[in-house]
Amino acid sequence: MSKRASKLSRRRFIANTALASTALIAAPYVRGANAAGKLSIGFWDHWVPGANDATKQLATEWAAKEKVDIQIDHITSQANKLRLTASAEAQAGAGHDILHFGSWWVNEMADKLEPVDDVMAALIKLNGAVNPTVRYLGQKDGKWMAVPATTGSQIKGPCSRIDLMKQHAGIDVQAMYPAGGPPKADNWTLETFLKAAEACHKGGHPFGIGLGVTADSSDTIGALFHAFGAALVDAKGNITAKSDPVRQSLDYYKQLMAFLPQDVSAWDDATNNKWLVAGKGAMIMNPPSAWAVAKRDAPKVAEQLWTHGFPSGPKGRFAPFTPTFWATWKFSKNKPAAKSLLAYLSQPAAVEKMVAASNGFDLPSFANMTELKTWAEEGPPKGTLYHYPNPHNHQILSVAATPAPHAIAVQIYTHGLMCKLAVRHFQGEAMEKTLDYAVKELEGYMRT
Amino acid sequence: MADVTITRTGLPAEAGQVSSLQRLMRRKSTIAFIMTLPLLLVIFTLVAYPAFYSLHLATLNKSMVRFVGLGNFEFLFGRETFWLVVYQSCLFAVTAVIFKAIIGFTVAHFVHNIPSKGQRKWRGMLLVPWVIPPAMSTLAWLWLFDPSYSAFNWLLAHVGVAPVSWTGNTHWARFSVILVNIWVGAPFFMIMYLAALKSVPEQLYEASEIDGANWWQRIWYITLPMMRNIISITALFSLIVTFANFDIVRVLTGGGPLDSTHLFATWAFRVGIESGDIPLGACVSLFMVPILAVAATLILRDIGKRGNEA
Numbered sequence: 001m002s003k004r005a006s007k008l009s010r011r012r013f014i015a016n017t018a019l020a021s022t023a024l025i026a027a028p029y030v031r032g033a034n035a036a037g038k039l040s041i042g043f044w045d046h047w048v049p050g051a052n053d054a055t056k057q058l059a060t061e062w063a064a065k066e067k068v069d070i071q072i073d074h075i076t077s078q079a080n081k082l083r084l085t086a087s088a089e090a091q092a093g094a095g096h097d098i099l100h101f102g103s104w105w106v107n108e109m110a111d112k113l114e115p116v117d118d119v120m121a122a123l124i125k126l127n128g129a130v131n132p133t134v135r136y137l138g139q140k141d142g143k144w145m146a147v148p149a150t151t152g153s154q155i156k157g158p159c160s161r162i163d164l165m166k167q168h169a170g171i172d173v174q175a176m177y178p179a180g181g182p183p184k185a186d187n188w189t190l191e192t193f194l195k196a197a198e199a200c201h202k203g204g205h206p207f208g209i210g211l212g213v214t215a216d217s218s219d220t221i222g223a224l225f226h227a228f229g230a231a232l233v234d235a236k237g238n239i240t241a242k243s244d245p246v247r248q249s250l251d252y253y254k255q256l257m258a259f260l261p262q263d264v265s266a267w268d269d270a271t272n273n274k275w276l277v278a279g280k281g282a283m284i285m286n287p288p289s290a291w292a293v294a295k296r297d298a299p300k301v302a303e304q305l306w307t308h309g310f311p312s313g314p315k316g317r318f319a320p321f322t323p324t325f326w327a328t329w330k331f332s333k334n335k336p337a338a339k340s341l342l343a344y345l346s347q348p349a350a351v352e353k354m355v356a357a358s359n360g361f362d363l364p365s366f367a368n369m370t371e372l373k374t375w376a377e378e379g380p381p382k383g384t385l386y387h388y389p390n391p392h393n394h395q396i397l398s399v400a401a402t403p404a405p406h407a408i409a410v411q412i413y414t415h416g417l418m419c420k421l422a423v424r425h426f427q428g429e430a431m432e433k434t435l436d437y438a439v440k441e442l443e444g445y446m447r448t
Numbered sequence: 449m450a451d452v453t454i455t456r457t458g459l460p461a462e463a464g465q466v467s468s469l470q471r472l473m474r475r476k477s478t479i480a481f482i483m484t485l486p487l488l489l490v491i492f493t494l495v496a497y498p499a500f501y502s503l504h505l506a507t508l509n510k511s512m513v514r515f516v517g518l519g520n521f522e523f524l525f526g527r528e529t530f531w532l533v534v535y536q537s538c539l540f541a542v543t544a545v546i547f548k549a550i551i552g553f554t555v556a557h558f559v560h561n562i563p564s565k566g567q568r569k570w571r572g573m574l575l576v577p578w579v580i581p582p583a584m585s586t587l588a589w590l591w592l593f594d595p596s597y598s599a600f601n602w603l604l605a606h607v608g609v610a611p612v613s614w615t616g617n618t619h620w621a622r623f624s625v626i627l628v629n630i631w632v633g634a635p636f637f638m639i640m641y642l643a644a645l646k647s648v649p650e651q652l653y654e655a656s657e658i659d660g661a662n663w664w665q666r667i668w669y670i671t672l673p674m675m676r677n678i679i680s681i682t683a684l685f686s687l688i689v690t691f692a693n694f695d696i697v698r699v700l701t702g703g704g705p706l707d708s709t710h711l712f713a714t715w716a717f718r719v720g721i722e723s724g725d726i727p728l729g730a731c732v733s734l735f736m737v738p739i740l741a742v743a744a745t746l747i748l749r750d751i752g753k754r755g756n757e758a
Contacts (some may be wrong), residue, residue, distance in 0.1 A: 011592065213704050271594075414718065414723045441529070444523070
């Protein structure tokens with residue numbers, strides 16, 4: 001073959017390209033391994049190392065079985081990245097088929113979400129009922145708009161130092177909340193809690209309860225408001241800030257704040273964790289993330305940590321529960337596949353896998369899923385997480401600002417209104433002036 | 449020559465059009481327009497379109513389904529927090545710009561007086577705060593101000609001073625965010641003023657020295673008048689950037705305590721994104737426009753006046 005013959009001329013290149021293009025366009029559609037289409041998923045980027053692998057593995061298993069071509073993104077919630085992604089996708093009408101939603105976003109974007117009543121009916125039948133807080137956050141006008149996600153859902157209950165609570169407050173938290181058994185916490189009331197806060201403050205290890213405009217702070221004060229039966233706005237949308245339960249709650253917080261670190265109004269969601277891990281405090285209100293970090297960075301502290309229930313108030317024992325959700329958009333091009341995956345991710349085996357991968361941090365929202373072996377076995381100390389998922393239902397799981405209509409409650413929560421009221425009152429503002437401020441703010445939240 | 453003849457003797461109209469197109473394309477202004485077109489497209493996509501879109505958003509109700517005209521603006525005027533944000537934004541921007549200008553001016557003089565051999569090193573080092581992304585450097589400041597582990601408080605404790613609640617007390621929190629903004633922005637003023645100082649003719653100083661002018665008179669009668677335009681433009685530019693600041697406040701205080709450090713941008717984010725009221729958030733962010741427009745008009749008019757005088 002001559003050199004000239006082997007050279008690819010411009011004319012031959014064009015002819016070959018045209019032939020190849022024609023063949024490609026005219027080729028028949030061949031059913032392949034991904035015959036059930038494509039699905040893109042935006043999972044929450046878990047902070048526990050290795051926990052993302054569980055969601056990835058589960059989704060991949062499901063995709064192989066259902067012959068769906070999946071694309072998985074793990075999106076961090078740091079700097080509101082996940083929040084911004086959800087807002088941008090809602091605005092653009094394009095994006096992931098399934099996305100992880102924070103507690104309050106489902107209602108806010110409900111008109112852009114595909115109802116999942118069919119999925120939820122099957123899951124409730126399989127895994128047991130969900131509590132009213134999950135319904136409040138996940139339903140719109142009685143329709144399920146999202147499925148409660150195991151990853152990221154949490155109860156922000158007390159995480160106490162066993163030794164310091166014994167030493168300063170004379171309270172044995174392990175006896176009060178024994179591993180493997182029901183709580184013996186009848187005396188664990190708000191009065192006891194206040195005395196313990198005072199004792200630990202005097203002992204140089206104050207409770208670390210934040211009062212900044214952050215989720216942890218709003219969740220804690222929300223549960224305490226509920227314990228007094230206090231609500232800033234009732235279920236019908238009437239402002240009820242000027243009520244005795246609200247006054248009682250603020251007075252209680254005024255007493256409590258005297259025993260907290262002086263700068264709690266500037267705390268963010270990481271400060272309380274650091275407070276506990278550094279050995280400075282006897283208690284914080286948090287899911288077991290602080291314990292998990294302590295296990296890695298301060299094992300001696302971790303050995304002394306015990307997660308347990310909230311103190312009870314005049315209206316009951318409430319714990320802040322913030323479920324997160326998985327939802328599929330109306331604009332999704334593969335809704336059947338999305339719903340199938342949503343159901344798959346909440347099968348008992350899948351839930352168990354996610355809970356184990358997160359070292360017990362993640363919480364399923366279903367009634368029959370609160371006694372998994374991870375929580376019973378995690379340690380040290382063994383059983384430290386046993387009471388974390390509220391296995392004996394001795395607490396009412398609630399979210400701050402309820403029962404206000406959702407559009408108002410979300411603003412009370414994100415603006416940290418209850419925390420601001422507590423700080424203002426603590427700083428010396430007269431109760432009625434603080435409540436006047438609350439009413440004005442709430443009137444602003446009413447706009448539609 | 450032949451071309452001219454053909455045109456004049458009545459060639460088809462098409463040939464004439466081509467000729468005028470060619471003429472158009474040969475114009476300097478056309479070439480300039482074509483060359484700037486990519487940039488204009490970028491500006492339209494990333495600046496003009498979002499600006500008009502936010503105007504549109506600001507006229508919608510909370511659920512974004514109904515036109516409410518100026519209703520959102522009217523609503524904001526009745527909010528106590530909004531006026532707090534206006535006050536804080538003005539205090540933050542004006543205080544920070546004044547201090548950045550003073551520090552920048554002073555440091556520029558020091559650097560200007562360093563022998564040229566070692567000047568480059570100093571210039572480079574002094575620019576470091578400005579070249580680090582503010583979100584990152586503010587994180588370092590956050591640790592210095594940390595409510596529980598403040599390095600500053602640790603130092604204060606060594607000299608027997610009680611710990612300061614840097615981000616937990618309203619006044620200290622305002623001080624902290626302004627301080628960090630000055631730290632980040634002062635090098636920009638320094639470099640601009642240094643460039644201006646270098647352009648002041650040395651003969652003017654020599655002449656003033658012969659006339660017996662002292663240090664202050666040289667500054668007042670030579671340096672400042674010669675730098676007036678650059679001072680104005682730098683101040684305007686910095687005022688705009690400082691007013692629109694987001695990252696420092698977001699990272700350092702999150703707008704707290706009790707909303708006392710919120711700026712327009714951080715409050716717009718809290719209202720619009722975090723609370724799900726995008727129209728109101730757009731409305732808050734648009735409030736920067738008239739305030740900055742007034743400042744820009746005043747400063748630029750002054751520059752223009754002096755330009756005409758010259």
